[in-house]
Amino acid sequence: MTALLALFVRELKLATRVGGGALMGSLFFLIVVTVVPFGVGPDLALLARIGPAILWIGALLATLLSLDRLFQADRDDGCLDLIVAGETPLELVVLVKCLAHWTATGLPLVVVSPLFAVFLNMEPTAIAATTTTLLVGTPALTFIGAIGAALTVSLRRGGLLLAILVLPLTVPVMIFGVSAATAAVSEPVPFLTPFLILSALGLFAAVLGPVAGAAALRFAGD
Amino acid sequence: MRLIDYANPTRFLGLVARLLPWIAGATAVTFAIGLWLVFAVAPADYQQGETVKIMYVHVPCAWLSMFCYMTMAGSALGTLVWRHPLADVSAKCAAPIGAAFTFLALATGSLWGKPMWGTWWVWDARLTSVLVLFIMYLGLIALTETIEDPVRAARAGAVLTLVGVVNIPIIKFSVEWWNTLHQPASVFRMGGSTIDPAMLVPLLVMAGAFTGLFVTVHLMAMRNEILRRRIRAMRMIEASRAE
Amino acid sequence: MLGTHAGFIVAAYGFAVVVIAGLFLWVGLDGRAQRRQLAELEARGIRRRSDVAAGGEGR
Numbered sequence: 241m242t243a244l245l246a247l248f249v250r251e252l253k254l255a256t257r258v259g260g261g262a263l264m265g266s267l268f269f270l271i272v273v274t275v276v277p278f279g280v281g282p283d284l285a286l287l288a289r290i291g292p293a294i295l296w297i298g299a300l301l302a303t304l305l306s307l308d309r310l311f312q313a314d315r316d317d318g319c320l321d322l323i324v325a326g327e328t329p330l331e332l333v334v335l336v337k338c339l340a341h342w343t344a345t346g347l348p349l350v351v352v353s354p355l356f357a358v359f360l361n362m363e364p365t366a367i368a369a370t371t372t373t374l375l376v377g378t379p380a381l382t383f384i385g386a387i388g389a390a391l392t393v394s395l396r397r398g399g400l401l402l403a404i405l406v407l408p409l410t411v412p413v414m415i416f417g418v419s420a421a422t423a424a425v426s427e428p429v430p431f432l433t434p435f436l437i438l439s440a441l442g443l444f445a446a447v448l449g450p451v452a453g454a455a456a457l458r459f460a461g462d
Numbered sequence: 463m464r465l466i467d468y469a470n471p472t473r474f475l476g477l478v479a480r481l482l483p484w485i486a487g488a489t490a491v492t493f494a495i496g497l498w499l500v501f502a503v504a505p506a507d508y509q510q511g512e513t514v515k516i517m518y519v520h521v522p523c524a525w526l527s528m529f530c531y532m533t534m535a536g537s538a539l540g541t542l543v544w545r546h547p548l549a550d551v552s553a554k555c556a557a558p559i560g561a562a563f564t565f566l567a568l569a570t571g572s573l574w575g576k577p578m579w580g581t582w583w584v585w586d587a588r589l590t591s592v593l594v595l596f597i598m599y600l601g602l603i604a605l606t607e608t609i610e611d612p613v614r615a616a617r618a619g620a621v622l623t624l625v626g627v628v629n630i631p632i633i634k635f636s637v638e639w640w641n642t643l644h645q646p647a648s649v650f651r652m653g654g655s656t657i658d659p660a661m662l663v664p665l666l667v668m669a670g671a672f673t674g675l676f677v678t679v680h681l682m683a684m685r686n687e688i689l690r691r692r693i694r695a696m697r698m699i700e701a702s703r704a705e
Numbered sequence: 706m707l708g709t710h711a712g713f714i715v716a717a718y719g720f721a722v723v724v725i726a727g728l729f730l731w732v733g734l735d736g737r738a739q740r741r742q743l744a745e746l747e748a749r750g751i752r753r754r755s756d757v758a759a760g761g762e763g764r
Contacts, residue, residue, distance in 0.1 A: 387625055391618045395608055405601045405622060408594045409629050412636035419640065441632070452625045455542070459617035513710045516717040523721070559728060566724050573717040577710040675725065682732045689739035696743075696751045 243328050244336045251340030254313070265302040265345040266352050272298035273356045284361040291360035292370045292421035296414060298356075299349050299374055303381045304406060306345045308399040310337060310389040311457065320393070324461050330454035338379075338386050338449060346378040369424030369431060373438060377417040380442035383449030384409050390456035413441050471688045474548060478681050485681070489674030496671045499664035516574040518665055522672035523567035524588075527595060530560030530676060534602075535627045538620035548684070550616030551691075553623065554606060555683035559676060561599035567592055587641035591634045598626050612691065 276294050277287060287294075314320040323333055353374050357367040388406035392398030420434035500518045534556045540549025571589055572582045583589070602619055609615035 387621075391605060391622055392608075394614070398608075401601075401604055401608055404597075404604060408598045408601065408633070409625065411594055412629075412632050415636045415640045437636075444632075448625065448628060452621055456618060456621045459542075459621065460614060511710065512714060515714050519717055519721045558731075562724055562728055566721055569720050569724075570717045573713045573720070577713050679728050679732055682736060686732065686736045686739050689736070689743055693739060693742050693746060696746045700746070700749070700751050 244332060247328075247333065247336050248340045251337055252344055255341065255344035263348060265306045266348045268305060269298045269302040269349055269352065270356065272301060273359060288361040288363070288366070291357060291362040292366060292373075293418050294360060295353050295356060295370050295374065296377075296418050296421070299353065299378055300381060300407075300410060300414060302349055303346060303378060304385060304403045305399070307341075307382070307385040307389045307406075308392065308402050310341055310386060311393045312389075312398070315393050320457070321461065324457055330457060331450045334386055334390070334450040334453040334457070335446070338382050338453075342379050342382040346382055350374045350378060363425065366421065366425045370421040373417045373420045373435065376435070376439050376442055377413050380413045380438075380445040381410055383442075383445035384413070386449045386453040387456065390453040390460070393457065394460050413438065413445070416441060471548065471692075475685060475688060478685050482678065482681055485674060486678045489671060489678055492667060492671035492674055496664060496667040499667055503660075504664045505658075505660050513574065513577050514661070516570055517661075518668045520567060520570040520574055521665060522669040523563045523570060524592060525669055526672050526676050527560060527564035527567050527592060529673065530556050530563060531595070531599075531623075531626070531630070533680070534560065534623050538623040538627075541616055541620040542624070548688075550612070550620070551684050551687045552680070553619060554616065555680055555687050557599060557603050557606070557619075559679055559683065561596065561603060563672075563676070564592060564596040564599055568596060585641070587634075587638040590641070591637045594633055594637070595630070598630075602626075612694075 273294060280286060280290070311320060314323065324330060326333075350371060354367050354371050357370060362370070385402070385406050387409070388402040389398075391405060392402045395401065416434045416438040419429070420431055420438055423429045423434055424431045496518070500515060504515070504518070506512045506514065534553045537549045537553035537556065540546040541553060568589070571592070575584060575589075576582050602622055605622060606615040606619040609618055
């Protein structure tokens with residue numbers, strides 16, 4: 241337990257110090273949100289309607305882009321071999337690394353999303369709903385992404401491949417996240433149904449991601 | 463005859479050499495019967511007219527896109543659990559074939575959709591999940607092509623294949639949910655179990671023919687891959703001798 | 706014979722034929738290339754370790 245806690249603190253320190261690049265994701269998120277109105281036009285009604293989708297796509301892309309460093313830095317300096325050979329179960333190590341990574345890069349995305357929602361002319365209910373779904377949904381994205389990060393760990397330019405591998409698997413999270421966020425303001429479905437499925441997907445990913453990621457890391461090693 | 467007896471590639475190649483002509487012949491005969499049934503016997507649909515003939519290629523391709531993924535999942539288990547040496551050969555060879563049939567399912571679906579729906583593409587639940595499956599096939603091929611060492615590539619591919627197997631039902635479910643949310647009225651629905659026997663029999667024959675085609679191409683591709691690995695091993699022996 | 710949408714039916718079947726022919730072409734050409742390389746290596750006297758006993762039943 242102490243080992244895992246130490247790992248969590250180490251990961252956070254590495255991510256937040258100079259050169260860690262934790263806030264780069266939020267900056268990218270801001271740029272995506274800024275670029276969309278240039279594409280679809282400054283129609284405030286339209287932006288309010290597709291706002292949750294823009295925020296979700298932005299968060300998804302920002303999460304994916306930061307994921308390729310999840311295991312690569314450890315592989316470069318040899319830590320990864322020690323971790324794989326160590327006594328602590330690799331699945332738990334991956335889980336803790338994901339949690340630390342999410343705290344450093346995912347949580348800032350959730351925190352800034354209400355601010356970006358204001359740019360998109362969203363109403364308070366929609367802002368609250370979108371932020372809540374992002375809070376529940378972005379950990380799922382990190383866990384699923386960890387599988388891709390583990391699979392591409394030995395590749396020099398794995399970032400693009402990681403996104404290609406992971407994006408189809410994030411389709412369900414995306415669907416239920418955006419559905420829950422839009423359901424809060426428009427009528428056909430209640431907010432709770434898609435939100436609960438989103439939470440279930442998150443819990444499922446918290447199991448699948450570490451197990452598959454650990455398997456991929458082990459097979460990449462020997 | 464146990465599966466492990468064919469872990470020896472040479473023995474497997476012998477078996478392929480003996481079986482392949484029969485499988486290929488049976489496939490050709492089934493195709494001949496199937497095409498005859500489709501074009502000479504099967505009736506036109508009272509709603510769709512002759513366009514329903516596209517179904518006899520579209521549905522078998524869609525079926526194969528799933529069947530091929532299941533073959534890869536079985537092979538992935540073989541690679542990870544039993545380390546069966548032929549399993550990763552099988553998985554690697556099935557991926558491009560599966561991608562080809564998934565592409566065919568999409569293309570014929572689109573050609574069927576244009577006269578039926580009036581557009582080439584609708585974000586219908588079935589088409590959309592097949593599209594996601596197609597992207598997953600391409601991702602798998604990209605992954606195994608990018609990793610140079612064949613053993614590592616096979617294991618990484620196997621992990622991804624199994625993750626995909628777990629996720630495909632979830633993706634299917636969520637795409638259907640998403641679809642009913644956005645398109646309440648179904649534009650067009652294929653009969654499912656209410657399909658008429660006069661159409662079902664040709665469809666089953668065509669599905670059998672396509673499956674035979676998959677087995678034939680898959681075995682041929684596996685034979686090529688075994689030879690490729692043999693050549694790689696021989697090159698390495700040659701290189702080590704030259705030193 | 707094929708009704709008003711004959712073009713679509715022909716296109717669908719034609720597409721299927723092209724893709725399947727492509728698959729066979731890929732497998733066939735690839736197989737031929739592999740066999741040629743194997744024959745070249747064998748002609749140069751390279752043997753796999755296991756082939757010394759089995760007597761080179763590579764086909």
